[in-house]
Amino acid sequence: MKILLVEDEIHLSDALVYTLKKNNYIVDTAFDGIQGEKMAESEKYNIIILDRMLPLKEGLDVLKNLRKQKITTPVLILTAKDSIKDRIEGLDSGADDYLVKPFSKDELLARLRALGRRQTDSINNEELQIHNLTFNPLRGEIKTDKETIKLSSKESQVFEIMLKNKNMVITKEQLLQKIWGFQATIELNNIEVYISYLRKKLATLNCKVLIETIRGSGYCLKEIN
Structure with a gap:
């Protein structure tokens, strides 16, 4: 499951990323509202964790804009504002859940599991095809009539992006940005490694x-005669 975390407190963001990855979530991070909104618009996420008080653009404004664009990804609002009025404002803006700081990691994980269950049925049926291959992004499986192979989480992300853009050239920089995020320190050569694995x-x-x-x-994913 892929999560977008939009949180400007660096220490909290790092701690959340550690917890989420430890629990087998894939995480992209943004540290301000404008960047978070752009990432939410350009990439598909299963859940968005959105801080309310963000630099450059307030979290609820980001949420309202995403909902106006018919982006229905479940959003969990993080905030220090704990009044009933604040909670109602967040939910009325399109949030699916609301978690007040400080919170326990166990409660956060429980709420993410609950949001994830709401998405499972629709995601399970979303399969992508090319020639005689069928790819299930949620399971990370490629199937033919006779065989099924399993991809690692990163291989699955690379293949999904390429499959959604089949017959189009995807640069290493685009793959790096979409999979590892804007702050990634990974080397471009690592993209070549995952392409090699996929091949x-x-x-x-x-x-x-x-x-x-x-x-x-x-790189370009294509069918051959």
Whole structure:
């Protein structure tokens, strides 16, 4: 499950990222409202954890704009404001849940599980296809008529992006930004490693789908004759 965490308190953000990753969530981070809104608009997340008091753009304004764009991703608001009026304002702005600081990590995880259960049925049915391959992003599985292979979480993210943009060139920088986030320190060479892993797994299926290297540009997922 992929989460967008929008929180400007660096120490809290780092602690939450550690907890979430330890519990097998994939996490992207943003530290202000404008950046968080752009990421929520450009990438699909299962849940958004959104601080209310953010620099550059207030959290509820971000939420309202996302809902106006018909982005229905469940949103959990984090805030130090704990009055009934504040909670009602957050929920009326489109939030799915509201958690007051300070909070326990166990309560946060429980609320995320509850939000995740609401999404499971619709996500389970969202499969992507190319040629004779069917890919389930939630399970990280590629299937053909005869075989099923399992992808790691990062392989799954890379393949999903490429499959949604099949026959289009995707740069290493785009993959880096979408998967590891704007603050990523990972080297671009690591993208090549995951592409190599994917190519080897696709080769085991003996399918007519390949990842082509476009020199000086990036990669392209396409069918071959």
